[in-house]
Amino acid sequence: MTNSTGTTKGKVRSALVIGGGVAGPVTAMALQQAGIEATVFEAYDRPADGIGGGMGLAPNGFQAFDAIGVGDAIRAVSTEMNGIVLRSWNGKKLAEFGTLPGIDPTRFVIRAELFRALREAAAKRELTTVYGRRIVDASQDADGVTAHFEDGSTATGDVLIGADGLRSTVRRLIDPAASAPRFAGTAGFGAMVTDAGVAPTDGMMHMAFGKRCFFAWQVLADGTGFWFVNLPVARPLTPSEQRERGGAYWLEHLTEVCEGDVTPAGRMLAATDPTAMLFAGSTESLPRSVRWSRGRMVLTGDAAHAPSSSSGQGASLAAESSVELARCLRDLPLPQALARYEELRRPRVERIVKETARTNARKAAGPVGRVVRDALLPVMFKLVKPEKNAWQFRYPIDFDAPVG
Missing domain, CATH: 3.50.50.60 (FAD/NAD(P)-binding domain)
Incomplete structure (x- = not known):
């Protein structure tokens, strides 16, 4: 029929x-x-x-x-990202994760x-x-x-x-x-830079829990790099609202927010073309x-x-x-x-x-949470075996196999 x-x-x-x-x-x-x-x-x-x-x-x-x-x-x-290095605001390494054996790198x-x-x-x-x-x-x-x-x-x-x-x-x-x-409390910003002014990171993405924001960066062998920021904000921001204020405003604001953190944020933000800013809006998730x-x-x-x-x-x-x-x-x-x-x-x-x-x-x-977090994270990461998270990265799909 x-x-x-x-x-x-x-x-x-x-x-x-x-x-x-x-x-x-x-x-x-x-x-x-x-x-x-x-x-x-x-x-x-x-x-x-x-x-x-x-x-x-x-x-x-x-x-x-x-x-x-x-x-x-x-x-x-x-x-390709060969791994992630987590740091505190003062440059202290909290943890480092490489690519798990048998699993391709995240990109x-x-x-x-x-x-x-x-x-x-x-x-x-x-x-x-x-x-x-x-x-x-x-x-x-x-x-x-x-x-x-x-x-x-x-x-x-x-x-x-x-x-x-x-x-x-x-x-x-x-x-x-x-x-x-559900609003997660932060808004996202980022950019590519042609001359980061920062040493290459050997395929590692560095992520720093700053005093006032979260800053991440990776620099390639040719000096190009990219950065992104998760900035705590009081209310959700849409990409349109971010864009209305313009790249120059946000670069100045983010430079101020990142000041005092031991990261290359100042140099990479200064190397960013305001017109090349990328606005990701608020970080949000969907409840069940x-x-x-x-x-x-x-x-x-x-x-x-x-x-x-x-x-x-x-x-x-x-x-x-x-x-x-x-x-x-x-x-x-x-x-x-x-x-x-x-x-x-x-x-x-x-x-x-x-x-x-x-x-x-x-x-x-x-x-207060920042102090507790930076004290506990190194201990937590020593106790947790990265292999336990391998399940997330293994999901083979045989397209031709019939669905039972």
Whole structure:
């Protein structure tokens, strides 16, 4: 029996993917590889060039990227991190983590470069992205689901996938009582510099818990480098609000905030072109989302699960979930596919979100908390074996294997 959208015995043939960030194009490419026609609908009227700061891409994320053949394109625009050195405000080394045996290094990428690489890969596969389509509502019945956009247009498919980020409209359509994102107490800033004026860090990312902010940096052999800051703020800041004040204002403010910390912040901020500043908005996470799907609508990426940027896992988990969702939709009738997808993904992502909450508390610590943190962290890291965290970075995906 075939219905009007071409679905045979509940199997999905077409999908509407809402959101053109990371999860959107990854989902569309994975669906195409699974034999499902997918169209991406992006709310903004243009690609997200120059928007957002930098991020870490964990090796488990690359396992998902490789499963759909885009891993090498993303490696080409990212930088290898051989490990992380944690420091206190006075330069004292608190801990050092190298790459775990048998696990590839984490890589650092500017968000806009990641968006561009994914957009170009999707275009090569002749996938369609429609810009300027902000979803406002959706209706569904036994034959399909229809997205209603702000401009009055509509689109219909077998399934509607919300890949529209932390403030997902699709999440609200699935669950009107869904929790709002949780503010983690900091805002993110960053930049690339062509001449850092700082010695190369030999592939290591250095991170300092400063007296008034968290500053991280890495410098390559040719003198180029990148830095990012998590600045404690009293209320959430959007990238637009950061941008309104301008790069010159924030460079001056961050220089003042970092003064007195034993880091290269002063030199690297002075070497930064104000027009090259990257604004990442507030660090936020998503409390446990009760519902991931309803009928023909389902969530993926940050719309379903959003650890804060402290985890270094946001984009990687989004890629994992997007690929796994495509496999489930390929192999199972719709209701079972969405149930199996959630069963595969929810325990893992919620465990990582929980782990990240502790990191955020350290970054936004006050004067007393800072003293306690710097005293306890070296002891904690000596007791904790890095190998115990290896589970986060191992998530092999055999795309062709059938989903049970």
